[in-house]
Amino acid sequence: MAEGFTILIDGKRAEARPGETILDVLRREQVETPTLCNHQHLTPAKTCRACVVELKGSRPLVASCERKAEPDMEVRTDSERVQNARRGVFELLLSQNDVSTAPGLVSQAEQLGAVPDRYRGQKYERGFFDDNKLYVRDFDKCILCYRCVEACGPDVQNTFALTVAGRGFTAGISAGFDETLVDSACVFCGNCVEVCPTGALMDRREHTLRAQGRYDESQQDVVQTTCSYCGVGCQLDLHVDRRRNEIVKVTSPDQHPITLGFLCVKGRYGYSFLEAEDKPEEAVKGA
Ligand code: SF4
Numbered sequence: 001m002a003e004g005f006t007i008l009i010d011g012k013r014a015e016a017r018p019g020e021t022i023l024d025v026l027r028r029e030q031v032e033t034p035t036l037c038n039h040q041h042l043t044p045a046k047t048c049r050a051c052v053v054e055l056k057g058s059r060p061l062v063a064s065c066e067r068k069a070e071p072d073m074e075v076r077t078d079s080e081r082v083q084n085a086r087r088g089v090f091e092l093l094l095s096q097n098d099v100s101t102a103p104g105l106v107s108q109a110e111q112l113g114a115v116p117d118r119y120r121g122q123k124y125e126r127g128f129f130d131d132n133k134l135y136v137r138d139f140d141k142c143i144l145c146y147r148c149v150e151a152c153g154p155d156v157q158n159t160f161a162l163t164v165a166g167r168g169f170t171a172g173i174s175a176g177f178d179e180t181l182v183d184s185a186c187v188f189c190g191n192c193v194e195v196c197p198t199g200a201l202m203d204r205r206e207h208t209l210r211a212q213g214r215y216d217e218s219q220q221d222v223v224q225t226t227c228s229y230c231g232v233g234c235q236l237d238l239h240v241d242r243r244r245n246e247i248v249k250v251t252s253p254d255q256h257p258i259t260l261g262f263l264c265v266k267g268r269y270g271y272s273f274l275e276a277e278d279k280p281e282e283a284v285k286g287a
């Protein structure tokens, strides 16, 4: 195994291992570093610039999620330049986006002291799409982090239904040539929904319950089970509203060795039969 080496972070020595990014080292050293597009199971898209650091010898700031650590690197995370750049990223996002379902983004913005209305001006409405039975797309909440594109592409799903289309303010996530999802290549695995950090992509049931003021995570229990649709054995976490004994969504743990949090359409969305009036056990009881 290749030997580790040291780098300097804010003047302190830190151990790094070959292949690690600067962000990997920052996290191990518990140096608070904001991230938005970064996801543990996806290739860094390097789009958000929230994790930038100063690197001795580099004129521009570098994205710590992407830059590999090298021996004797000197990294600064605590300089005014870094803090200003990070704060600016969040202030621009807060000025343009609906962040009502993005608590992670809001708390990171608060920690950086971002001023939500520093950049006022015209907001560009990018549309709400409600074109299928399983999930909705609200692009006024989209921060163009590309996580959904990566998850639909080679990192997870290999379906390639999503891409980024348009430029500047009109850039947005598109299924094919702005087709409806039903007419696109989408197979409705929901893995893009799973990785979306802002709620721009949201399961229909969660969206409906939120709109009715009935979505309350404090009233939900997580029940573990194993998907029975095939022999792979994916673990399912059923999020059950205990007030109504109703499944509100299905996920899988992101550290599960089989799923890494990703599922197929059957595991994620194929549970409505449990709520059917004539489900088998009732039919048996009535026989
Ligand atoms: S549901 Fe699955 S196939 Fe459809 S766009 Fe999302 S990741 Fe791609």
Ligand code: SF4
Residues within 6 Å of the ligand: 141, 142, 143, 144, 145, 146, 147, 148, 149, 173, 192, 195, 196, 197, 198, 199, 200, 201
């Ligand atoms: S829809 Fe969600 S995951 Fe996709 S780019 Fe927008 S914020 Fe990121």
